[in-house]
Amino acid sequence: MTISRRTMAGLAALGALSFVQAAAAQPAGITVEQPWARAALQGGTGGAFLTIRNAGSQPDRLLSASTPLARAVEIHETVREGDISRMRPVQALEVPGEGSVTLQPGGLHVMLLGLSQALRPGTTLPLTLAFERAGSVTVQVAVQAAGASGPAGHHHH
Numbered sequence: 001m002t003i004s005r006r007t008m009a010g011l012a013a014l015g016a017l018s019f020v021q022a023a024a025a026q027p028a029g030i031t032v033e034q035p036w037a038r039a040a041l042q043g044g045t046g047g048a049f050l051t052i053r054n055a056g057s058q059p060d061r062l063l064s065a066s067t068p069l070a071r072a073v074e075i076h077e078t079v080r081e082g083d084i085s086r087m088r089p090v091q092a093l094e095v096p097g098e099g100s101v102t103l104q105p106g107g108l109h110v111m112l113l114g115l116s117q118a119l120r121p122g123t124t125l126p127l128t129l130a131f132e133r134a135g136s137v138t139v140q141v142a143v144q145a146a147g148a149s150g151p152a153g154h155h156h157h
């Protein structure tokens with residue numbers, strides 16, 4: 001009884017420790033929450049979505065993104081013109097101080113161009129985001145089904 005309780009406490013402490021380390025790996029101020037992508041074919045184009053939170057008082061800017069699994073990565077916004085919605089590249093995405101920006105289907109998103117391998121549901125891909133102030137932040141993006149509208153286990157707002 002005592003041993004199993006101690007073991008559980010130990011596991012909980014380990015869990016807390018790895019969480020702290022994961023958080024500490026990101027530069028102060030900027031955190032990237034719930035990164036996910038839709039399944040996509042090798043050679044094709046994929047979309048990745050996430051929330052960037054800036055705890056600092058100064059605004060920051062997302063300048064570029066990259067992954068070893070895509071030939072190029074662009075930040076896109078979706079613009080509606082009448083019944084037609086188009087995507088266009090965003091040069092620098094501003095993240096306000098003590099604020100956040102959410103990239104989601106139908107709006108801002110990370111476009112993965114020329115995938116070197118298929119994005120399969122249940123796998124992850126590394127994505128590095130380069131910020132003007134915070135520097136580089138690398139996250140593991142969870143691949144969801146092709147028709148997914150939000151990160152797994154969370155309701156879409």
Ligand SMILES: [Cu+2]
Pocket residue numbers: 076087088109110111
């Ligand atoms: Cu796009």
